[in-house]
Amino acid sequence: MSHLTNAAASAAAPDARPGSGAESGAGAGAGAGSVAGAGSCAGAGASAPLTVAIVGCGVIGVNHARAIGRQPGLKLVALVDELPEAATALAELVESEGGERPREYGSLGEALAGHPLDLVAVCTPSGLHVALAEEALASGAHVVIEKPLDVSMPRARRIAELAAEAEARGQVVSVISQHRFDPASVVVARAAQEGAFGRITSGVASVAWWRSQQYYDSGQWRGTWNLDGGGAVMNQGVHTVDLLVWFLGRPVEIFARTALLAHERVEVEDIAVATISFESGALAVLHATTAAYPELSARVQVHGSRGSAIIDDNLLDYFYASGGSGGSGADASGGDAGASVPGSAGGSGSGGAGGEWDASGKSAVNQAADVVAADQLRGAELAADRFIVGHLRQYDDIVDAIRAGRQPGVRVGDALISLAVVRAVYVSATLGHAVAFDDILNGTHDDVVVSTGASS
Numbered sequence: 104m105s106h107l108t109n110a111a112a113s114a115a116a117p118d119a120r121p122g123s124g125a126e127s128g129a130g131a132g133a134g135a136g137s138v139a140g141a142g143s144c145a146g147a148g149a150s151a152p153l154t155v156a157i158v159g160c161g162v163i164g165v166n167h168a169r170a171i172g173r174q175p176g177l178k179l180v181a182l183v184d185e186l187p188e189a190a191t192a193l194a195e196l197v198e199s200e201g202g203e204r205p206r207e208y209g210s211l212g213e214a215l216a217g218h219p220l221d222l223v224a225v226c227t228p229s230g231l232h233v234a235l236a237e238e239a240l241a242s243g244a245h246v247v248i249e250k251p252l253d254v255s256m257p258r259a260r261r262i263a264e265l266a267a268e269a270e271a272r273g274q275v276v277s278v279i280s281q282h283r284f285d286p287a288s289v290v291v292a293r294a295a296q297e298g299a300f301g302r303i304t305s306g307v308a309s310v311a312w313w314r315s316q317q318y319y320d321s322g323q324w325r326g327t328w329n330l331d332g333g334g335a336v337m338n339q340g341v342h343t344v345d346l347l348v349w350f351l352g353r354p355v356e357i358f359a360r361t362a363l364l365a366h367e368r369v370e371v372e373d374i375a376v377a378t379i380s381f382e383s384g385a386l387a388v389l390h391a392t393t394a395a396y397p398e399l400s401a402r403v404q405v406h407g408s409r410g411s412a413i414i415d416d417n418l419l420d421y422f423y424a425s426g427g428s429g430g431s432g433a434d435a436s437g438g439d440a441g442a443s444v445p446g447s448a449g450g451s452g453s454g455g456a457g458g459e460w461d462a463s464g465k466s467a468v469n470q471a472a473d474v475v476a477a478d479q480l481r482g483a484e485l486a487a488d489r490f491i492v493g494h495l496r497q498y499d500d501i502v503d504a505i506r507a508g509r510q511p512g513v514r515v516g517d518a519l520i521s522l523a524v525v526r527a528v529y530v531s532a533t534l535g536h537a538v539a540f541d542d543i544l545n546g547t548h549d550d551v552v553v554s555t556g557a558s559s
């Protein structure tokens with residue numbers, strides 16, 4: 104089974120949206136980008152906008168409302184929250200930013216009865232995702248599920264089956280992984296999958312973030328196994344895990360340790376480290392924490408026998424690719440034979456053919472500026488709407504998928520793989536030994552009650 108959807112790259116590739124699409128979770132509700140801002144895009148104008156309901160009007164519900172408001176193919180008509188004040192606050196925000204006020208409902212069932220809905224966006228606490236997605240799919244609507252897919256592998260497998268049935272009926276089901284649509288991620292995924300880095304040898308994924316005690320205290324579900332499903336890896340790190348497996352391929356074995364070191368009244372980890380081996384033979388290190396004060400970046404490194412790349416906070420920090428498509432061997436001369444740099448007309452980058460080293464002879468020439476626009480390079484000025492753009496790019500893809508009758512760039516199967524990696528981290532840390540990825544995926548360890556820091 105291949106979980107790598109080139110569709111995400113190809114769907115996102117023509118994207119012309121500016122901005123980094125950065126999304127830090129805690130900052131999701133803040134930032135610029137109004138509900139009624141200017142849109143562009145996929146499928147727009149051809150038919151009436153698709154009617155949308157947002158279920159869960161908290162931090163990320165605000166992001167969805169703003170992204171939907173900028174996507175001309177969508178019309179936000181319903182807001183659902185079990186807390187009436189949350190739905191009302193978001194309705195007022197939508198109105199204050201120039202949008203048409205959506206109707207408010209206390210449950211998805213009421214919204215489905217009250218309004219014809221083409222698309223339902225599930226933005227509730229993570230442990231409720233599958234139940235609500237199931238209800239939405241049964242109504243015949245297309246469905247968008249916030250990350251992570253859920254917190255339970257049995258429920259995640261069930262929604263994967265239901266999504267496959269729904270897809271066969273023509274419904275589109277996508278799981279939010281907005282960073283797959285960042286231009287930097289698209290170019291690195293394509294290079295990795297097309298062999299431009301040669302044989303992929305290793306990866307490093309590090310999420311060095313800080314979440315305050317107030318953050319964990321701000322919602323009863325936060326930091327619980329039942330509804331958050333985990334801590335630094337499940338909630339904050341899953342985006343980076345998803346990129347790592349997108350770039351490196353199918354995992355084989357995971358060995359992890361977790362700990363809770365800088366927060367109280369939290370069941371889950373605020374630091375996790377793991378090693379991951381991949382089917383290709385590549386090895387990776389994962390580090391995810393919400394205890395890295397004052398907060399640094401989320402960073403992914405990919406290394407191969409003929410190239411490497413670094414993405415830092417969703418922007419391209421470093422890129423070098425000298426491998427031809429499918430190439431796997433590094434030649435001793437470090438030559439540039441068959442160079443194929445995605446997005447680069449010449450393919451050899453600023454170093455020129457054969458030039459892998461700069462004048463000092465210390466580092467390979469950085470081709471990053473040749474493969475993404477200047478505003479996607481690390482150090483670029485951060486766009487005011489960066490917390491919205493990633494979701495907007497993914498909605499562009501979803502609208503286009505619905506209009507074109509194709510699969511979206513990120514499918515439930517992709518999110519199931521990422522969730523299984525996260526679950527593998529917790530099972531390994533709990534059992535104190537390495538676990539096989541396939542055993543997590545097929546349910547062998549479903550009965551393990553995970554805990555934090557039990558491996559010491």
Ligand SMILES: NC(=O)c1ccc[n+]([C@@H]2O[C@H](COP(=O)([O-])OP(=O)(O)OC[C@H]3O[C@@H](n4cnc5c(N)ncnc54)[C@H](O)[C@@H]3O)[C@@H](O)[C@H]2O)c1
Binds near residue numbers: 209
């Ligand atoms: N893609 C991203 O970058 C990103 C960023 C932040 C959060 N998220 C994800 O979004 C989800 C929500 O996170 P959040 O930070 O917005 O949480 P939040 O607590 O701010 O908001 C959740 C909302 O859901 C409502 N809710 C709970 N149960 C409900 C139900 N049965 N029906 C309707 N509404 C219900 C709550 O009242 C609350 O208003 C989580 O799964 C989280 O992982 C994703």
